[in-house]
Amino acid sequence: MPEAEFRSYYGRPVLKAPVWEWKIAAYLFCGGLAAGASVVAAGADLTGRPALRRSSRLGSLGGLLASLYFLVSDLGRPARFHHMLRVLKPTSPMSVGTWILSAFGAGAGAAAVAEVVPRRWRGTWPARLLGRLARPLGVSAAATAPGVASYTAVLLSHTAVPGWNEVRDELPFVFVGSAAASGGGFGMLCAPVAEAGPARVFAAVGAAGEIVAARVMEHRLGLVGEVYREGHVGRLRKASEALTAAGLAGTLLVAHRSRAGAAASGIALLAGSALQRFGVFEAGVASTKDPKYVVVPQRERVDARTAPS
Amino acid sequence: MNRLYGPLDDVAGDAGHVEHPPRVGFFTDTSVCIGCKACEVACKEWNAVPEDGLDLLGMSFDNTGMLGADSWRHVAFVEQPRRTAHQDPAFAGLPTGPSGIPETAGAVEPRLEAAPRGGSELGTNPLPPGGPEPQELGMPGFSRPGDLTGPESRTDFRWLMASDVCKHCTHAGCLDVCPTGALFRTEFGTVVVQQDLCNGCGYCVSGCPYGVIDRRQHDGRANKCTLCYDRLGDGLEPACAKACPTDSIQFGELDELRERADRRLAQLHDLGVSEARLYGRDPDDGVGGDGAFFLLLDEPEVYGLPPDPHVPTRDAPSMWKRAGQAAAAFLLAGAAAFLAGGRR
Structure with a gap:
């Protein structure tokens, strides 16, 4: 592609680069993992797969706790994190997400805690109550998990950042695919092969969806597609696709007969999902640093409007 | 209703204010800006905006760079090898060199690439070292620039100066995405951050299509122009408009400012300044019209403004x-x- 001709103020950026750090990219992965694992956990619970249920519930809680850490510590004033709970604002995906995550967290957290009650307390009435509530709470987490997995795409796209705003049609599919691949992959990593069948299906569908959606996204992008293809971000995304594809192949070919193969496939899917999030995150940041991604598309729009028809 | 996008007549009413004063704003007529930066200074003084580094950016008389958490007014300086309409050829008899823009841009750009946020933190930090070596310009002499080459190397040139500020959009990207309610629409139709509520999530920074609002270092909260909310409450005009010696920055009721801007534009066009244009005045634009709008003498991107911004909420x-x-x-x-x- 030839170098775009455009005018700018001494080559300075028009937009502010996001103040978010790598922690937000890490959150995107951990939140997706928590959502994917909670769906697997609820399914395992309802179909009698105790080992898959237990590991997925704990994985979901782990992802959730990591998410909360990354989100709160990235604030400029972490001690004021609870100010997010002052309002519910439909125009703010972060506000909507806060409430989705709160609803999800209550169910996913309680279901996971039910798995780790020490034996000597199991007879007490709070433990028996929690044991009975674990299934409905786990199902409630699985019911809100699609929101957790998909709202983060709106969170990024609902900005002026060209690299995020212009992928708004495809990003939700990339992110839910990534969440399903990581949630299923986690189940394959932690549960015995005999129980992990549905996790394999979930992971394979997610990985395939993620690869296809990411390809469509990149293919459709105009000028700003550069930030997805070139440099550091390009390498991250190539590695992500390779790992996800390898994990998908392993899931389909070896994961149903080999415990080690299942674990390796699961790890590849998790790593591919994580790199996908970092790639998309970094692509957006890169698109704010060069004024060309703001000026050129906007100038083309203005010129198209004012051109004599 | 156009509550998310498009023209909106009563922004304060839409935000829930009843019996509110009329919407106010700025009309910044850059054709009479002289680049004195009194607006930048008055704003810093009145609003107690902290000092953010006394740095020389090495590209022009502009050492502020861009708007940010610690720069709520920013005077842009653009030097161009052309004239403005019937501009008095004051330098006709004087030797002047060509525009410095390609050279200065060449010196600044590599250092911008090395900066952690691509230079958008400027006004806060000095640029990292790197890029071309500094050039020896020699001692200040008594001969005039270009004396040695003679008049054949002279070029036309003009200065563009423009005082940029928060646009106080009809549909404000920062306000829409704020998850705490810290950003709010005042009864005057302006957009203000409540510092006691902001938790520094940084969403507004990416929500603004103009790159105005930013998080203040070592404080963690978002900061931007308040259109001097405290002064408005006492019936005073904002500090920058008060300080502007040429009335380039005009404060007033938005409807009246728009009429005034239309008259000024017609006047300039009559004078042959065909490149004059209004920016942010149109309620049909991507943000529903700006509360602070501009008369520019070149395309917006030349001043560091986006040519066709829209609110992500659209x-x-x-x-x-x-x-x-x-x-x-x-x-x-x-x-x-x-x-x-x-x-x-």
Whole structure:
């Protein structure tokens, strides 16, 4: 592609680069993992797969706790994190997400805690109550998990950042695919092969969806597609696709007969999902640093409007 | 209703204010700006905006760089090898060199690339070292620039100066995405951050299509122009407009300012300044019109302004629809996986 001709103020950026750090990219992965694992956990619970249920519930809680850490510590004033709970604002995906995550967290957290009650307390009435509530709470987490997995795409796209705003049609599919691949992959990593069948299906569908959606996204992008293809971000995304594809192949070919193969496939899917999030995150940041991604598309729009028809 | 996008007559009323004063704003007529930066200084003084580094950016008389958490007014300096309409050829008898823009841009750009946020932190930090070596310009002499080459190397040139500020959009990207309610619409129709509520999530920084608001270092909260909310409450005009010696910055009721701007534009066009244009005045633009709008003498991007910004909220319904479809696919995949696997 030839170098775009455009005018700018001494080559300075028009937009502010996001103040978010790598922690937000890490959150995107951990939140997706928590959502994917909670769906697997609820399914395992309802179909009698105790080992898959237990590991997925704990994985979901782990992802959730990591998410909360990354989100709160990235604030400029972490001690004021609870100010997010002052309002519910439909125009703010972060506000909507806060409430989705709160609803999800209550169910996913309680279901996971039910798995780790020490034996000597199991007879007490709070433990028996929690044991009975674990299934409905786990199902409630699985019911809100699609929101957790998909709202983060709106969170990024609902900005002026060209690299995020212009992928708004495809990003939700990339992110839910990534969440399903990581949630299923986690189940394959932690549960015995005999129980992990549905996790394999979930992971394979997610990985395939993620690869296809990411390809469509990149293919459709105009000028700003550069930030997805070139440099550091390009390498991250190539590695992500390779790992996800390898994990998908392993899931389909070896994961149903080999415990080690299942674990390796699961790890590849998790790593591919994580790199996908970092790639998309970094692509957006890169698109704010060069004024060309703001000026050129906007100038083309203005010129198209004012051109004599 | 146009509550998310498009023209909106009563922004303060839409935000829930009853019996509110008329919407106010700025009309910044850059054709009479002399680049004195009194607005920058008055703003810093009145609003107690902290010092953010006394740095020389090495590109022009502009050493502020861009708007940010610690720069709520920013005077841009653009040097161009052309004249403005019937501009008095004051330098006709004087030797002047060509525009310094390619050279200065060449010196600044590599250092911008090395900066952590691509230079958008400027006004806060000095640029990292790097790029071309500094050039020896020699001692100040008594001969005039270009004396040695003679008049044949002279070029036309003009200065463009413009005082940039928060646009106080009709549909404000920063306000829409703020998850705490710290950003709010005042009774005057302006957009202000409540510092006691802001938790520094940084969403507004990416929500602004003009790159205005930013998080203040070592404080962690978002900061931007308040259109001197405290002064408005006492019936005073904002500090920058008060300090502006040429009335380039005009404060007033938005409806009246728009009429005034239209008259000024017609006047300039009559004088042959065909490149004069209004920026942010049109309520049909991507943000529903700016509360602070401008008369410019070149394309907006030359001043560091986006040519056709839109509020991200415009696409919120379609984005949530796509997210809903993706969420349904996600749940369906999970349910199908376990239905196919059956009970054990």
